[in-house]
Each structure stands twice: as C-alpha cells, then as structure tokens.
Amino acid sequence: MRYVIIGNSAAGLGAAEAIREIDPSSPLTIIADEPEAAYSRALISYELAGWLPSGAKLDLRTPDFYREKGIQALLGRRAQRIDTSAREVVLEGGDRIPYDRLLLAVGGSPQTLGVPGEDQAGIFGFRTARDLAAIHEAVQTAREAVVLGGGCIGLQAASGLHHHGVRTTIAIASGHLLSQVADPECGDLFRERFERNGIPVLTGAVPEEFTGTDRVAGVRFADGRALPAQIVITGKGVAPNIGLAQGTKIRVDWGIVVDDRLRTDEPDVFAAGDAAATWDRVACRSTVNAVWPGAYEQGRAAGCNMAGRDRRYDGSMRLNAAEFFGLPFISLGIVKPKGEGFESHSRLSGDKNRYWKLVFQENRLVGAVLAGKVDGAGVLGNLMRKRADVSSIKDDLLAGRYGFARLLPLIQAQAEAFPEAEYGEIIFTAETQRAQR
Numbered sequence: 001m002r003y004v005i006i007g008n009s010a011a012g013l014g015a016a017e018a019i020r021e022i023d024p025s026s027p028l029t030i031i032a033d034e035p036e037a038a039y040s041r042a043l044i045s046y047e048l049a050g051w052l053p054s055g056a057k058l059d060l061r062t063p064d065f066y067r068e069k070g071i072q073a074l075l076g077r078r079a080q081r082i083d084t085s086a087r088e089v090v091l092e093g094g095d096r097i098p099y100d101r102l103l104l105a106v107g108g109s110p111q112t113l114g115v116p117g118e119d120q121a122g123i124f125g126f127r128t129a130r131d132l133a134a135i136h137e138a139v140q141t142a143r144e145a146v147v148l149g150g151g152c153i154g155l156q157a158a159s160g161l162h163h164h165g166v167r168t169t170i171a172i173a174s175g176h177l178l179s180q181v182a183d184p185e186c187g188d189l190f191r192e193r194f195e196r197n198g199i200p201v202l203t204g205a206v207p208e209e210f211t212g213t214d215r216v217a218g219v220r221f222a223d224g225r226a227l228p229a230q231i232v233i234t235g236k237g238v239a240p241n242i243g244l245a246q247g248t249k250i251r252v253d254w255g256i257v258v259d260d261r262l263r264t265d266e267p268d269v270f271a272a273g274d275a276a277a278t279w280d281r282v283a284c285r286s287t288v289n290a291v292w293p294g295a296y297e298q299g300r301a302a303g304c305n306m307a308g309r310d311r312r313y314d315g316s317m318r319l320n321a322a323e324f325f326g327l328p329f330i331s332l333g334i335v336k337p338k339g340e341g342f343e344s345h346s347r348l349s350g351d352k353n354r355y356w357k358l359v360f361q362e363n364r365l366v367g368a369v370l371a372g373k374v375d376g377a378g379v380l381g382n383l384m385r386k387r388a389d390v391s392s393i394k395d396d397l398l399a400g401r402y403g404f405a406r407l408l409p410l411i412q413a414q415a416e417a418f419p420e421a422e423y424g425e426i427i428f429t430a431e432t433q434r435a436q437r
Helices: 010-022 041-048 129-138 152-163 184-196 292-306 377-386 391-398 404-413 421-436
Strands: 003-006 028-032 071-075 079-083 088-091 096-098 101-104 108-110 144-148 167-171 207-212 216-221 226-228 231-234 238-240 269-271 276-280 285-287 319-324 327-333 342-348 355-361 364-371
Touching (some): 010 292, 041 129, 129 231, 144 216, 144 226, 152 167, 152 231, 184 319, 184 342, 216 231, 364 377
Parallel strands (some): 003 101, 144 231
Antiparallel strands (some): 108 238, 276 285
C-alpha cells in the first residue's frame, strides 16, 4: 500500500500519525509546497504579538519526526494536479508520485480583494511562516500599518503590529468589529478595548486602491478617506484550496465534499481539514469549518480509513476563540442565523464587561457568543453537539448560568443522548450521593 498526503499541517499530520499506528511500514509520502517542517499556523498571531512563552516555537513536531515515522517528506514541492486514472500526483516540474490511497489536506488561502495595487510589496496575508517572517522584517522600518478586516484574524494581526510599535489602524467595510460572528454590542466592546489601547477602528471603509509604486504607501477608500501605510495586512478570511479537485470527479461545493469516512467521489481519494466540506453537527448540513482541532481529528479519521480501519467522523462545528487586551471571546455554532425557526437572545452586563448571545432552534441550543466571561463555553458546546433538548434549563442559560451543575439534571433526564462513559459515571455519582443523603 502506497500512501500519499498532500498537506503538512494539522490534517496531514493527523492522518500520517494514524496511518503509522496501523501500518508502520508501507511507503508514506507527504507533499507540501512550503519548505518548513510542520508548524502551527494557529500560533502565528501569538508569535507576532509576543504572547508565546520565552523559547517557544511554532514547530508541531521534532525535526526527526519524518525520519522516525518513516515518512518521505517532499517539502517545498507543489502538487500541480492529480491524475486519478493513473493514480499519480503530478508535481510542478513534471515528477509523478504514485499512490494507492491519497489524502487532500491542502488547507485554505487568504482571499484576495481584487483592488488595484494589491500586488505591491508590503501587503501581506497572515497565514504562513513566510508571511510571519516578512512582517517581522517590515516592522523594523514601518511607521504606519492598516489591517483590512475586523474578524479574529484581523484583530490578531493588529495586536501583533501594535506590539512592535507600529501605528496601526483597523479598517472594516461593516459597521462593527467581528461582524460575521457577533452583534454590534459585542463588536463595540472590542472596538472600545482596541481604541483605548491606541488602535483606531474605521468602519464603512471599503478599499479602492493601494497607493505606491513598487511598495505600498497607503490605502485609499471608496468614500475618499485615505491612510498612510508601509504595511497592509488583509485579514478578509480564507477560501478552501479546491484546485486539485478540478478536472476530476470530485464534487466541490464551498469545499471538497466528503462522506462520513472523509472519502471523496474519486476511489481511494480522501480529504480533510480546511479544504474539506464535512457534516456540521449543529447546522445539519455539509460545510467547511476551519478549526484547528477539527482538522487534526478529521486527518486522524481519514488516516484510519486509508489504512483499512473503519472509522466514522461524526461531524464538525464552527468555533472561533481569541483574547484581545485581556478580553476573551468565543463563538460556537450558528451565530448569525438565516431563515425562520431561530430564536436569538443577547445580553450585555451593566458594567459592560460581559456579553453573551444564545441562539435556539426547536428547543435546541445551536449557537453561542461569549465575551468577557467564557468559562461556560465547554458546557454550551456540548449541548450543541448532543443536540439536547434544553427547554428545562433555558431560563438558566439565558441568565448566563451555565455551569456544569446546571447541566446535571438534563443529563439524567436525557441519558440516551449522553452515552459516553464519563457521563454514566457522573450520573452514577450524583444518584449515589442523593441516596446517601
């Protein structure tokens, strides 16, 4: 059996490790267009902002990982296309890598804006080790920066530039920060926090042109406003890399469509991670949920199935989590519901240090946004994944009381939805304690 994995991040690593646990000796090749050994994209923003512990690195595995696992690592080599008839991956330059089982763990790429001047030096995405190195070099001489985008990526980038002493402005087309996952009240909490720390936020700012010649000098917006900038970071989101699926029988929606074993429509071709459209357990539809832990778990499931051990992947869930200037934030599930049948409730504490929003559908919790106090996120996420009927504890949830103790009566009443051993132990312990009283 010849295994080939295209991609060297969370999903690719998860697959490689699962394969090696089942099949220690068959040929296994990882192909990746980046030359670096596996590293954490999720920590790039932490590194730029100086949030990593002293001496910590982005590396996901030791330098000897590939050798110890018997992996042929073709790093810095781009897969140009896949020939499913010949069962080969065609690399740039013409080399062909044969496979019996293939995994597309190809991730995503920052979305471009289509704005004149976008190809100038000094304009960066914020996703790769190469981006990080280039930004580190640019902050040595830059005075001003503009970050385009007010989602988690944009806010993380702005925090990092600010850490390096660059005067940074966040410019967003929408009316408030975090507009894709939060309401204006929540967005305004973060705007106040950023502006208090010296990072102004421009709303309704649609970029029309990047000024400069070979190197960016500023951004001009459609309403006539303009900002000087020697660094521009575009944090407008990520699109799945679906190019290798083109020209094959693989179905593509927003991402590469897979079944619950991570198989595509092509025989012996699998997909996982940020390029794969998997089942969303909360929304009950196939979609791309670009979440780091989910990508690794999908990779492991795909690797098991590639190596002949049947494993079902039961679905993903949308998740965003970050912390900015001491204010934590988490969003889970469906937070911007569309269509009928949804019920949304949001509250802001009197001191404006805590915000929570809950979304319900047919007595189920399907979405949550927490800011300031986020320690109940695990409980809320579990209720969503289990699709539990929360009508008995809805008032507690709306009041912001969602500690685990509030969940216990629900677990006891709906034990069939919580079959895992740990829940059985919790129920047994609670019933024993009650009997002893």
